Amino acid sequence: AAIGLKAAVTTGVMMAVGSPYRIATLTGLSLAQAGEFSLLLLSAALGISLVDRDMYQFVLAVCLFTMAVAPFIVNGAHRLADLGARAPLPIKVREGRYFVSGDTEERMHDHIVIVGYGVIGAMVGHSAKLCDIPYQVIEVSYDIVQEQRARGVPIFFGDATQEASLVKANVKQARVCVVAIPDPTGAARVVSLARRLNPGVHIVARIRYVRDIARLYALGANEVVSEETEASIKIFSVVLEKFDVDPDVIEGFGGVPQRR
Numbered sequence: 104a105a106i107g108l109k110a111a112v113t114t115g116v117m118m119a120v121g122s123p124y125r126i127a128t129l130t131g132l133s134l135a136q137a138g139e140f141s142l143l144l145l146s147a148a149l150g151i152s153l154v155d156r157d158m159y160q161f162v163l164a165v166c167l168f169t170m171a172v173a174p175f176i177v178n179g180a181h182r183l184a185d186l187g188a189r190a191p192l193p194i195k196v197r198e199g200r201y202f203v204s205g206d207t208e209e210r211m212h213d214h215i216v217i218v219g220y221g222v223i224g225a226m227v228g229h230s231a232k233l234c235d236i237p238y239q240v241i242e243v244s245y246d247i248v249q250e251q252r253a254r255g256v257p258i259f260f261g262d263a264t265q266e267a268s269l270v271k272a273n274v275k276q277a278r279v280c281v282v283a284i285p286d287p288t289g290a291a292r293v294v295s296l297a298r299r300l301n302p303g304v305h306i307v308a309r310i311r312y313v314r315d316i317a318r319l320y321a322l323g324a325n326e327v328v329s330e331e332t333e334a335s336i337k338i339f340s341v342v343l344e345k346f347d348v349d350p351d352v353i354e355g356f357g358g359v360p361q362r363r
Contacts, residue, residue, distance in 0.1 A: 106169050106176070110135035121245055123199040123262035124192060125184045125289075132180035136173035137166035181288035185264075194267055199243075202261050202268070211237045211257075216277045216304075218263040218293050219284035220247055220256070223309055227281050228256060239272045264292040266300070275301050282308040282324075287315045291322055298323030 114131030118124065145166070149159045195202065214237035217224045224240065231238040240258035242248050248260045261268030263284070274280055280297045282290050287310060294306055308324045310316060316327045343352075 106135045106172070109137075118196070118199075121199050123202070123243060123265070124197050125262055125264055126199075126243055128184040129180050132176055132183065135176055136169040141166050181286075185288070185292065197265050198261055198267055199245075203259070211239055211273055212276045213278050214238055214273070214276075216241070216269070216272045216274045216280045216297070218280070218282045219243075220251060220258060221283060221285070224281065224283040227283065239277075241268050241272055264289050264296070266296055269293070269296055269300055274304060277301060277304050279305045279307065282306065284309075285311060287311065287318075291315075291318055294319050294324045295322045 110131040112131075113134050114127045117127035117130050122130070142163070145154070145159060145162055148154045149156070154162070215227070215231055217227055217231075217238055217240045220228065220240050220242040224242075228238055228240060238257060240251070240256060241261045241263040242251070242258055243260070243262050245260050248258050251258045259271065261271065263269055263272075263282075274297050280293075280301075282293050282297075284290055284293070290308055290310060294308055297304055297306055305326075306324045307326045307328070308319050309328050309330070310319060311330045313329050313331045316329055319327045344350075
């Protein structure tokens with residue numbers, strides 16, 4: 104009951120400030136357990152006799168239980184969030200209250216859809232701008248949207264794991280879709296949706312761990328770049344350079360990201 108109550112309250116607060124349902128649910132489930140600060144408060148309450156020893160033991164047991172089950176809750180959080188997000192919820196609930204449905208101000212064609220405007224997404228967007236390539240950004244952080252929109256970036260608030268955001272970005276007529284979010288489950292959902300909406304779009308996905316590469320290819324990604332792979336190639340290249348290995352040989356060892 105304690106876990107469910109805290110998860111519900113946290114999810115409600117996140118939705119109240121405008122977060123999409125999936126993001127709010129993930130946050131609520133991730134914070135459902137009692138924190139270390141709760142134990143400090145409990146000890147302080149015992150010290151000034153606000154609670155007796157029996158109550159202290161009971162609440163302590165509850166707190167420790169929530170901490171013990173927290174890894175299992177977090178492990179299943181993505182499945183629960185995705186399941187709820189697929190329910191017939193109002194669009195303002197699914198996408199967040201800052202999402203504005205309908206067409207973007209200028210409907211783009213043959214463009215790049217960038218999902219996530221962190222470091223990688225921003226670099227892709229900046230490069231596209233320098234090359235006069237049209238692009239549209241979907242970002243789940245309202246603060247980032249406000250900041251970048253003021254700088255002239257074609258960006259809107261939305262959750263790209265939901266079809267409405269990809270439709271608004273006109274992924275159906277995009278040439279390339281760049282998935283640059285750190286959430287592997289969310290990235291998989293975006294890749295699957297983008298491929299279904301546009302069978303011909305070239306999907307490039309960023310992923311953190313090598314173990315997730317095969318899944319994204321199976322869902323329809325054309326190219327997957329793993330942070331683990333890129334880091335290992337860079338380190339290996341630097342090491343070989345110190346041994347005066349020929350650059351062509353180093354490039355042959357390092358290879359390039361797999362393509363489809």
